[in-house]
Amino acid sequence: MSDNPLEAAAAELTARVGDRAAAWDVDGLLPEDLLRALGARGLLCAEVPAEYGGLGASSLHSGRFTAHAGSLCSSLRSVMTSQGMAAWTIQRFGDRAQRAAYLGRLTSGDLAAVAFSEPAAGSDLSSVATTVRADGDDVVVNGEKVWITAAAYADLIVVVGELDGLGTAVVVPSTAEGVTIERVPHPSGCRAAGHSTVRLRDVRLPRSAVLGGGGVELSMLITTALAYGRISVAWGCVGILRACLAAAGAHAANRHQGGVALADRQLVARHLADLYADEQAATRVCEHASRAWDGRSPEMVVATVLAKYVSSTAAARGSGAAVQVLASAAAQDGHVVARAHRDAKLMELIEGSNEICQLILAGHTRVLVNTGD
Ligand SMILES: Cc1cc2nc3c(=O)[nH]c(=O)nc-3n(C[C@H](O)[C@H](O)[C@H](O)COP(=O)(O)OP(=O)(O)OC[C@H]3O[C@@H](n4cnc5c(N)ncnc54)[C@H](O)[C@@H]3O)c2cc1C
Incomplete structure (x- = not known):
């Protein structure tokens, strides 16, 4: 049990x-x-x-x-x-x-949704330009956030901005005066996730909406929040791989071409083997990150980046292989494998793109070399 x-x-x-x-x-x-x-x-x-x-x-x-x-x-x-x-x-x-x-x-x-990204602040979140200005017992928020997942459904949006030159997170009700939320039209993946542009124009809130009163290092605020996002996306990618493995495995076993099950064609079987290997590797690296998280290990942040990088690249590759195995059977919107392929590609872009994850991991290897670990 x-x-x-x-x-x-x-x-x-x-x-x-x-x-x-x-x-x-x-x-x-x-x-x-x-x-x-x-x-x-x-x-x-x-x-x-x-x-x-x-x-x-x-x-x-x-x-x-x-x-x-x-x-x-x-x-x-x-x-x-x-x-x-x-x-x-x-x-x-x-x-x-x-x-x-x-x-x-x-x-x-x-x-709820979380809003970091802006038109000019994607990978480089140090460029966040949203301002949170103190005004008596209130704060006034101004800015524009883009691609905010779940914002179309959210009651509350945790908005990251700057207050007195430091990072701050403010909890903005989506119904507050001055907030407008506009769905991203026709996103290529995770199409129902409610991605939206959030505009904040002179949004006046009580100071109690500023988490902890504000005044933390922006990089610390972002790293902390993203660590959760990365591990969650990484596990989500494990799910994508499992869905692909199930669909590709069943299709290859049941569809015959030239009198032979696709699964008995070695070039098709190779796709299944690679998908299985990707699913297993992604699962293990996510388990490692979660155990580091649960143990509050110093390795936690690097482990979440590693999990996100390995799982999202595996999901993008594995879902491509699944499309190859199903061929026309997966070439239709809504099909589990078609969704997986589109969704997985986006997972390589978010919560720190592949390249940003690689830079963090490369930085970590330098630490390992210098400390002799
Ligand atoms: C589906 C989806 C959901 C999202 N959800 C949210 C959300 O809920 N909240 C939120 O705040 N944001 C969200 N975003 C925004 C997301 O975080 C950004 O798209 C992401 O950080 C990349 O920024 P960008 O798209 O502006 O690309 P850019 O930063 O312009 O990057 C373009 C390319 O250049 C590369 N690049 C950039 N800088 C460097 C560098 N220094 N070194 C090497 N390569 C580099 C990138 O890796 C990428 O390949 C979402 C985006 C998508 C697509």
Whole structure:
């Protein structure tokens, strides 16, 4: 019997999603009632501690659940990643009252997004230009955020900006005056994840909306939040690989060409072997990162970058191989493998692109050489 308390929830998620993910992808829309029902059970941010209404799951258990969600629907998993990243940012940078108030909402059905990226600040988040200006008992937020996952569904958006020359995260209600949210039209992947441009124009909020009162190093704020996002995306990619392996394996076993099952053609079997190897390698590297996270190991940050890099490249490669095995059978929007292929490519771009992850890992190798480890 498994020790993962989220296993029953995973089975329930399978039943709730059913065969609807294809239609969600084609329509570019997730059912909000499902998101809110999952959120109200704490399942969109399962690691929130019990004292704040959460399930208090370990990173390992939460990761396995995230992989399961990713195998069903990457758009749904993306919303889960955003909710978890918002919760983690609030947990790390909020004071006690903010943790109680906001985390209570995120485990009761409210939905959240996290907004770093701007038109001129993609990989280089030190260029964030959003301002949070103190004005009496209030703060006033101005800026534009792009490609914000889940913003189309969110009640709260954790907006990263600058206050007095330092980094700050402010919790902005999506209904606040001066906030406009506009969906990205026709995204190429994770099409139902609600990616949006968020414009903030003289948005006036009480100072209590600024997590911890503000004033942290921007790089520390971003690294902390992204660490959660990276490990979550990495587990999501494990799910993509599992969905591809199942679909490609079944297709290759059942389809015959020239009187022979595709799986018995060695060049096709090679694709299946590589997919399996990718799925296994991605799983192991995610488990390593989650164990480092759960043990609060000093290796944690590098382990999350490694997991994200290995899993997303494996998912992009593996989903391409799955398309090759299914050929025309996967060449249609909504098909699990077609979705996987489009979704996985985007996972190589976000939460630190492949190149940014490579730079971080290369920097780490220099540390290893210098310390002789
Ligand atoms: C599906 C999706 C979901 C997203 N969700 C969110 C979200 O929820 N919140 C949020 O804030 N943002 C989100 N983003 C934005 C995402 O974080 C950025 O797209 C990402 O950081 C890359 O920035 P960019 O697209 O501006 O590319 P650029 O930074 O312009 O990079 C373009 C290319 O140049 C490379 N490059 C850039 N700088 C360097 C360098 N120094 N060295 C080597 N190569 C470099 C990059 O790796 C990339 O290949 C999302 C984006 C997508 C596509």
